[in-house]
Amino acid sequence: MAQRLTRRAVLKGIGGAVAAAGVAGLLGRRGTAAEPVRLKFIVWNYQVQTVQQFINQFEAANPDIKVDMEVIPGNEYIPKIQLMQNARTPFDVLYVADGILAQWSPWLQPLDAYDGAAALKQQMLPVALRSMTYKGRLYGLPYFSSYFALIYNDRMLRGAGFAAPPKTYEEWTEQARAIKSKGLSKTPMLWPVKISGWGGMWVVNAMAASRGGRVLDDSLNVTPVTLTSLRWWVSTYKEGLSDPNGIELDPNTSATAFMGGDYATMLSTSFFAGPQWANDKDKSKVYGVTKLAPTPALHRTAGFARLYGINAASAHKAEAWRFVKYMGGTDKDGSYVTPKAWVTSGALTWGYRGVEKDPTVAASLRSWGADPAQVEANLENAVPMSAIVPFQAVWYSEWEQDANGVLQDMLVGRTPVEQGAQAWSAKAKELAARYK
Amino acid sequence: MRSQAPPAGLNASGARAVVASRRPRRARLDGPLRLLNVPSVVLITAFTLAPIAYVAYLSTLDLRIGAPGSGGFAGWANYRFVLSDGAVAAAFRNTLYFTVLSVAAATAAGLGVALLLDSDAPGTSLLMAGAVLAWGIPEIVNASMWQWIYNPTFGSLNGLLVSLHLADRYRAWLSTPASAMHAVVFAYTWKLVPFVVVILYAALRSVPLDYYESAALDGAGPWARFRYVTMPFIAPALAVAVLFCIVWSMRAFDIIYVLTSGGPGQATTVLSYFTFAKAFQFGDLGAAAAVACLLTLVTLALTFGYWRALPQEGAS
Numbered sequence: 001m002a003q004r005l006t007r008r009a010v011l012k013g014i015g016g017a018v019a020a021a022g023v024a025g026l027l028g029r030r031g032t033a034a035e036p037v038r039l040k041f042i043v044w045n046y047q048v049q050t051v052q053q054f055i056n057q058f059e060a061a062n063p064d065i066k067v068d069m070e071v072i073p074g075n076e077y078i079p080k081i082q083l084m085q086n087a088r089t090p091f092d093v094l095y096v097a098d099g100i101l102a103q104w105s106p107w108l109q110p111l112d113a114y115d116g117a118a119a120l121k122q123q124m125l126p127v128a129l130r131s132m133t134y135k136g137r138l139y140g141l142p143y144f145s146s147y148f149a150l151i152y153n154d155r156m157l158r159g160a161g162f163a164a165p166p167k168t169y170e171e172w173t174e175q176a177r178a179i180k181s182k183g184l185s186k187t188p189m190l191w192p193v194k195i196s197g198w199g200g201m202w203v204v205n206a207m208a209a210s211r212g213g214r215v216l217d218d219s220l221n222v223t224p225v226t227l228t229s230l231r232w233w234v235s236t237y238k239e240g241l242s243d244p245n246g247i248e249l250d251p252n253t254s255a256t257a258f259m260g261g262d263y264a265t266m267l268s269t270s271f272f273a274g275p276q277w278a279n280d281k282d283k284s285k286v287y288g289v290t291k292l293a294p295t296p297a298l299h300r301t302a303g304f305a306r307l308y309g310i311n312a313a314s315a316h317k318a319e320a321w322r323f324v325k326y327m328g329g330t331d332k333d334g335s336y337v338t339p340k341a342w343v344t345s346g347a348l349t350w351g352y353r354g355v356e357k358d359p360t361v362a363a364s365l366r367s368w369g370a371d372p373a374q375v376e377a378n379l380e381n382a383v384p385m386s387a388i389v390p391f392q393a394v395w396y397s398e399w400e401q402d403a404n405g406v407l408q409d410m411l412v413g414r415t416p417v418e419q420g421a422q423a424w425s426a427k428a429k430e431l432a433a434r435y436k
Numbered sequence: 437m438r439s440q441a442p443p444a445g446l447n448a449s450g451a452r453a454v455v456a457s458r459r460p461r462r463a464r465l466d467g468p469l470r471l472l473n474v475p476s477v478v479l480i481t482a483f484t485l486a487p488i489a490y491v492a493y494l495s496t497l498d499l500r501i502g503a504p505g506s507g508g509f510a511g512w513a514n515y516r517f518v519l520s521d522g523a524v525a526a527a528f529r530n531t532l533y534f535t536v537l538s539v540a541a542a543t544a545a546g547l548g549v550a551l552l553l554d555s556d557a558p559g560t561s562l563l564m565a566g567a568v569l570a571w572g573i574p575e576i577v578n579a580s581m582w583q584w585i586y587n588p589t590f591g592s593l594n595g596l597l598v599s600l601h602l603a604d605r606y607r608a609w610l611s612t613p614a615s616a617m618h619a620v621v622f623a624y625t626w627k628l629v630p631f632v633v634v635i636l637y638a639a640l641r642s643v644p645l646d647y648y649e650s651a652a653l654d655g656a657g658p659w660a661r662f663r664y665v666t667m668p669f670i671a672p673a674l675a676v677a678v679l680f681c682i683v684w685s686m687r688a689f690d691i692i693y694v695l696t697s698g699g700p701g702q703a704t705t706v707l708s709y710f711t712f713a714k715a716f717q718f719g720d721l722g723a724a725a726a727v728a729c730l731l732t733l734v735t736l737a738l739t740f741g742y743w744r745a746l747p748q749e750g751a752s
Contacts, residue, residue, distance in 0.1 A: 104501075401717065402523070402702075405705075406701065408701050
């Protein structure tokens with residue numbers, strides 16, 4: 001029977017369609033209840049394939065959670081996150097640098113109350129725990145923790161007649177002079193002192209720590225130990241022992257330059273001696289001869305950590321914690337899955353005691369000439385940056401960038417050390433007053 | 437001498453005639469047709485005036501991310517703070533130096549290339565294609581390209597100089613204040629020149645050849661022809677090109693960000709980079725907004741002063 005097309009029939013049809021859509025919507029909603037929660041995870045661009053592998057493993061073990069990774073180039077990371085945060089762009093989990101923790105703490109989620117956090121804290125290395133704690137609250141779990149070490153070209157040292165790396169700053173100068181005089185290197189010393197990022201000032205921090213001191217005292221004046229370090233450092237530039245090109249090099253590019261084989265020593269973070277950098281058999285000319293040694297003088301070293309944090313505005317904080325716990329702590333079986341994997345795949349050292357005892361980890365370290373026990377001892381005894389400089393002051397990053405610029409002027413002789421130190425102190429006091 | 441020169445006559449028969457013929461058309465836009473301006477007014481208000489007003493508002497707030505008690509009204513405090521900051525004064529000096537040098541260099545080089553193109557010498561079409569190509573490169577790509585060129589360990593500039601025996605070793609071009617600033621200016625100028633070339637080349641093509649022939653018959657040499665025939669014709673275009681170059685150079689950012697990050701020391705920190713760092717690296721949004729407002733005012737003052745200094749229409 002043919003139906004007549006009338007207004008009533010059309011209205012009925014529309015009503016039926018709306019009803020059907022409503023039922024489907026309800027059913028759909030019931031369906032979405034089983035949909036996995038999606039977490040947005042922001043990272044900087046270091047070995048993102050490795051990070052994706054970790055995510056895949058986590059998702060396989062936690063089918064109710066999916067993680068979408070967003071990668072930001074390292075040198076744009078802080079301003080980009082700042083912009084995202086100002087614009088209220090939603091994200092759940094992110095990498096956090098310890099130097100920016102104070103600034104970001106107002107919108108980061110404290111983690112102390114989460115299930116398992118207390119147990120993980122007990123296992124953390126002091127340097128990791130202190131780097132991730134601000135005003136008594138824990139704001140992250142360790143992505144990695146690392147320390148400053150003397151990275152040296154053993155072949156070049158032996159070529160100059162030295163069987164061991166320098167144990168004092170004076171010995172360091174003597175070795176550099178000998179290497180230069182024998183024509184083994186035009187400028188044996190390489191330093192990462194580019195103005196941006198962590199560079200020159202972190203080397204100053206490491207030098208001050210190695211002499212058992214701090215950079216700024218409680219009154220924000222530059223300490224005598226720092227002045228001694230600076231005078232020594234400037235003298236290496238005056239003598240032509242240090243490469244002035246280092247002023248353009250950040251830690252990554254200086255490590256790449258070191259891989260070219262033209263330098264004897266570099267004071268930088270330990271992982272640059274790893275198989276992904278100086279001991280990379282395919283890319284490095286100093287593969288197999290690059291070794292790690294403690295910093296000279298008292299052999300105390302400066303340490304730091306990078307962490308996984310949770311956005312306090314996240315709608316899925318419980319799921320974010322499960323993910324962070326897996327990435328920066330243990331899996332369901334209590335094993336440090338990613339901290340161990342980072343050692344083998346990225347030369348990034350751990351933030352928990354005992355990881356070095358894992359046979360895979362120890363074998364990986366030994367494969368490029370690092371002594372697991374020595375690495376562990378350095379990590380265990382590393383002096384946190386906050387014990388050397390006002391690292392957790394809100395104004396620290398601004399001071400550091402300004403201080404990096406002044407440091408460059410000191411190193412190449414444009415500004416006397418004492419004048420530069422006064423400029424550091426004045427800037428620190430000015431900023432401290434502004435942020436009081 | 438100059439009053440008898442072609443400009444008055446040229447203007448009467450050329451440029452002025454164009455202006456005069458346009459006036460009635462402008463007049464016809466009176467009335468309802470003025471509504472056609474509404475979309476552009478709305479867009480300019482939404483995307484230019486409103487953000488400027490918002491930044492001006494931010495500059496009166498105490499916005500220091502992570503600082504205790506931050507968020508309240510600060511009045512002129514941010515302005516007092518930045519005006520007393522030696523780093524802002526240094527950035528201001530750097531900005532002026534960078535702007536003057538890059539605009540002068542771009543204008544001179546752009547004019548030279550445009551004249552070369554206008555001469556129809558062999559290979560000029562290739563030169564034009566090169567100029568347009570350089571213009572089409574995004575600023576961040578241009579900056580990255582120069583980063584490689586200047587690289588102290590594998591840069592092509594060092595390689596070229598050493599292979600030509602003009603240098604005995606690789607140099608860190610960005611490691612001293614003078615060489616860093618001039619290297620940055622050179623890289624920025626390279627990107628700015630094509631714009632000047634395109635604008636001036638178009639103006640040069642509009643100069644009637646008859647005037648050159650008349651001037652030659654009157655015994656005018658190349659310099660006199662350039663001064664009394666070419667310049668009067670291209671002066672308005674040149675003025676616009678310089679104006680744009682000033683505005684762009686005052687707010688140049690990408691090249692500094694990529695090449696030097698403001699270093700060595702503070703040698704290449706210009707106001708735009710300083711503002712960026714203050715806001716997005718150090719979280720001092722109020723002070724950054726104050727610097728941005730000051731930069732806007734300085735740019736406006738410079739461009740307005742420049743505009744006022746130009747000869748007015750009808751002046752001989």
